Amino acid sequence: MRVISKYGLVLGIITLFLVVFSSCGSRKNMVYFQPDSTQINTVYEQYVPKIQKNDILTVVVTAADPKVTAPFNPLSTMAAGSLTQQTDMxxxxxxxxxxxxxITLPMLGKVYLEGLTRLEAIEKVRIELSHYIKDPGVNMNFNNFRVSxxxxxARPGSFIMPTxxxxxxxxxxxxxxxTIRGVRENVTxxxxxxxxxxxxxxxxxxxxxLNSPYYYLAQNDVIYVEPNKSQINNSKLGANTNIIISIAGLIITVISVLTR
Incomplete structure (x- = not known):
């Protein structure tokens, strides 16, 4: 009985050791946007992304007469007719x-767009096109707006955003x-x-x-969520599991010998 008692004591010590290394989360560090006196006044237009070097833009020219846009849409004309919308895109x-x-556009040549928002760039290209086409329309989108x-x-990775x-x-x-192990108070x-x-x-x-200038993302932004202390401690514990088990086994063996 004494051996069993000592064995239980050792297990209790090991359990306590594990609990110490596994801190519990609280509502304070788990719940998003907890109520306070902050006035929400975020305006997206203040932080709209600007066109940068190496951005890839999709540009499609439209007009009342589709034939006049053919020289400006050398590839999109191939997609007309029976092709699906996905193929057309x-x-x-x-x-x-x-x-x-x-960017170098057909017929127009080089057009400087760096530092402009998408809407500003659309207007600039539209003005250039108006020298060739009556009341032209321009559809422009980022083709590589990627966020990691x-x-x-739950699913880390890189994502192409539709807007x-x-x-x-x-x-x-x-x-x-x-995940429940992510630190919500310090997202990088x-x-x-x-x-x-x-x-x-x-x-x-x-x-x-919600009022931060970084609440809205720009192309190629990277978001990193760090693990909480519990996860870090668990990883340390996992790396030393064999050592802990060996020590626990040795302690149990010693107790068994001493109590015979």
Whole structure:
């Protein structure tokens, strides 16, 4: 009976050891945007992404007479007729913003777009086209608006966004949301502008994050969710599991010998 008692004592000690390394989360660090006195005044237009070098843009020219747009849409004309909408989208002409900030459009040549919003770029191209086409229309979209989500989320990876109006919450949603082990108070956003990277911290438990200039994402943003202390401790524990089991076994053996 004494051996069993000592054995139970050792198990209790090991259990306590594991509990110490596994801290419990609280509502305070789990719930998003907890109520406070913050006034929500985010205006998307203040933070709309600007066109950058190496962006890939889809540009389609429209007009009342489709025939006059053919020289400006060399690939999209191939997609007319019986092709599906998905195939048509794949064949629409794309243009890469070069190192000087220009795209080269058929007939128009180089057009400088770096630093403009998508709507500003559309208007600039439309004005250039008006010299050739009466009342032209321009459909322009980012073709490589990519956001990466890493760390403690359900499905980390890179995602192509259908629009440039993307929030940090939408990106996290595409990644399956944070796991219970993710730190919501210190989400890191990495952004590159003009070749320079910067890091910004977002506290998703506070409403003030909705007013952050980094609440809306830019192309090529990276979101990183760090693991909480419990997950870090568990990884340390996992790496030393064999050692812990060996020590526990040795202690049990010693107790058994001493109590015979």
């Amino acid at each position: 794949a064949l629409r002409p794309t243009y890469t913003v070069d190192e000087k900030g220009d 989500v890493l760390g403690e989320v 440039e109006r993307v929030t940090v919450l939408e990106a996290l949603g595409m990644a399956g949301d944070l 956003l990495i952004r590159e502008v003009d070749g320079k990277k910067s890091m910004h911290r977002l506290d998703l438990t506070k409403q003030e994050t």
